């Protein structure tokens with residue numbers, strides 16, 4: 103595809119410090135035809151207002167979607183994905199706005215999109231990794247969850263199914279049928295990836311280093327991880343009957 107329109111979706115909840123740095127870092131890559139869509143859930147720290155202010159600097163390429171209440175990352179992404187499709191995006195990239203997902207990987211991901219349907223930034227393939235300050239126990243648990251547990255249970259050729267740094271081709275996102283997605287929270291990433299694999303979409307993994315957020319507070323804990331491990335079963339039972347014939351064919355009408 104010549105000159106695809108790339109839409110980077112940044113979900114934000116209290117990222118007032120990170121958002122301006124993130125917008126600048128992405129723009130400094132000087133990637134052609136690149137847009138940013140911020141989806142903010144009425145952050146108490148004013149992130150949504152800051153996003154609006156920055157549209158004055160990038161009036162053609164920065165878009166902001168305001169949601170009235172915090173409904174979780176999954177709900178924000180589903181809303182933003184439909185909006186990105188309505189803005190004629192060809193490649194839709196989802197990434198956290200706290201620098202755990204680093205803009206420097208965007209060129210490699212975009213390159214892989216030329217001959218894949220979904221590109222995943224992967225912590226658990228050669229060349230990837232997680233924050234070096236993580237304890238041995240936390241690293242081992244996360245590696246096991248992704249490389250062994252989820253991969254084996256779901257039978258997907260993906261080494262980082264819980265990762266949230268992804269590039270979706272337009273046709274993949276439509277074919278997936280976003281109405282099928284039931285989860286919010288951490289397992290949302292797994293459900294999206296699993297459905298894409300069941301529908302036969304071709305996946306590439308790009309190695310990424312995943313540092314912890316630099317600014318703001320982390321809320322990841324073992325309860326969240328444990329719940330996600332159980333919910334993986336739910337995702338499997340819900341979607342294991344999907345086949346490529348069940349891809350959605352029509353675009354969304356908003």
Ligand SMILES: Nc1nc2c(ncn2[C@@H]2O[C@H](COP(=O)(O)OP(=O)(O)OP(=O)(O)O)[C@@H](O)[C@H]2O)c(=O)[nH]1
Nearest residue numbers: 113114115141143174175178198199315319320321
């Ligand atoms: N719009 C929206 N964005 C959210 C919501 N929850 C989290 N986010 C954003 O989604 C991205 C990922 O969330 P994080 O809070 O970093 O989640 P995490 O990486 O699992 O946990 P941390 O260790 O805290 O970084 C960040 O850019 C958040 O600001 C939400 O309910 N709505």
Ligand SMILES: [Mg+2]
Nearest residue numbers: 198200202315
């Ligand atoms: Mg984070």
